[in-house]
Amino acid sequence: MQPRELSETIKAVARACGFDACGIARAESLEYLRPFYREYFSQQREQSLTYLKTNLEKRLNPALLLPGVQSVIAVLLNYYPREPLPEKNQFILSRYSYGSDYHVIIKNMMREMVLRIKAIYGALEVRSFVDSGMVAEKVWAQRCGLGWQGKNTLLIHPRAGSFFFIGILLTDLSPEPDEAGKDHCGSCDLCIRACPVGALDSPYQLQPGLCLSYHTIESDQPLPEFIKEHLSQRVYGCDICQEVCPCNRFSQPHRVAGFEPNPKLKAMTGKDFRDLTPERFEELFKGTAIYRAGYHRMMRNIRAAEGYGAMD
Ligand code: SF4
Ligand code: SF4
Numbered sequence: 001m002q003p004r005e006l007s008e009t010i011k012a013v014a015r016a017c018g019f020d021a022c023g024i025a026r027a028e029s030l031e032y033l034r035p036f037y038r039e040y041f042s043q044q045r046e047q048s049l050t051y052l053k054t055n056l057e058k059r060l061n062p063a064l065l066l067p068g069v070q071s072v073i074a075v076l077l078n079y080y081p082r083e084p085l086p087e088k089n090q091f092i093l094s095r096y097s098y099g100s101d102y103h104v105i106i107k108n109m110m111r112e113m114v115l116r117i118k119a120i121y122g123a124l125e126v127r128s129f130v131d132s133g134m135v136a137e138k139v140w141a142q143r144c145g146l147g148w149q150g151k152n153t154l155l156i157h158p159r160a161g162s163f164f165f166i167g168i169l170l171t172d173l174s175p176e177p178d179e180a181g182k183d184h185c186g187s188c189d190l191c192i193r194a195c196p197v198g199a200l201d202s203p204y205q206l207q208p209g210l211c212l213s214y215h216t217i218e219s220d221q222p223l224p225e226f227i228k229e230h231l232s233q234r235v236y237g238c239d240i241c242q243e244v245c246p247c248n249r250f251s252q253p254h255r256v257a258g259f260e261p262n263p264k265l266k267a268m269t270g271k272d273f274r275d276l277t278p279e280r281f282e283e284l285f286k287g288t289a290i291y292r293a294g295y296h297r298m299m300r301n302i303r304a305a306e307g308y309g310a311m312d
Helices: 003-016 031-043 049-054 056-060 102-121 137-143 190-194 212-218 225-229 270-274 278-285 289-293 295-307
Strands: 021-026 071-078 126-130 164-171 234-236
Touching (some): 003 102, 021 137, 031 049, 031 056, 049 056, 071 102, 071 137, 102 126, 137 164, 212 225, 212 234, 212 295, 225 295, 278 295
Antiparallel strands (some): 021 071, 071 164, 126 164
């Protein structure tokens, strides 16, 4: 099969498996990013970077993840909800966390995609990744022509915005690659100005140690005072730098049943959140991304948000 036909077939399979977009790039070395990471690591002390540091060589060289790799296939899955959680919930959760754990959903969809490609082409070498520090997902998605990394550091699809999960497949197939996405942020700086804690102090670079998302999701340390002050009822993640992005004006609701919130979650009030027990937390969040953060982190965030003005 010719590279172009191969590329079209893979994209058709991705669509048939439920992905919203698919692009392809040659699996070249990302060695040009090494100075960026060196500088980044020298400035950051967050624990979450340990995994990134440990896996830097794999991140820069996909052949260390899959010997004989020829191509990178990136897929996008929209998670933009039909509507935000009800106001009576009082506390705000990042949109990506409303439904079932995206890692599981996307892995299953990519498994199906691989099975279908194998059914067409026979044996192939392939490895898939979701949210893995071993793969520079946003860099690859841009190289696969699916958008650009905006000044808020997120991947922005030119027609559909940034409320997407990214999945990456490494393969020894050689379909025709796409043209890399071009930056369209231009002179816009809305995300930088909107960030309440200055975590985007330099365009295209996030300071995790300042970011509400990092502190409310990743960090198991007590929340710093400046984070508590700026929670504004956000108890799991922060979407501000996406909400203000003009590229998200035309975001469409997702089509994934598993991303719908649990009806019990929609029925929660602020008091219900404050009174959460470990058992109730399990009932509400088991199988979601929030469950990974755990009960104690959630309660730490709720107490902190409450201390700074969340009222019934
Ligand atoms: S997620 Fe929130 S805190 Fe983090 S950079 Fe974006 S706006 Fe700032
Ligand atoms: S808000 Fe503006 S600068 Fe920020 S990512 Fe969106 S387009 Fe780029």
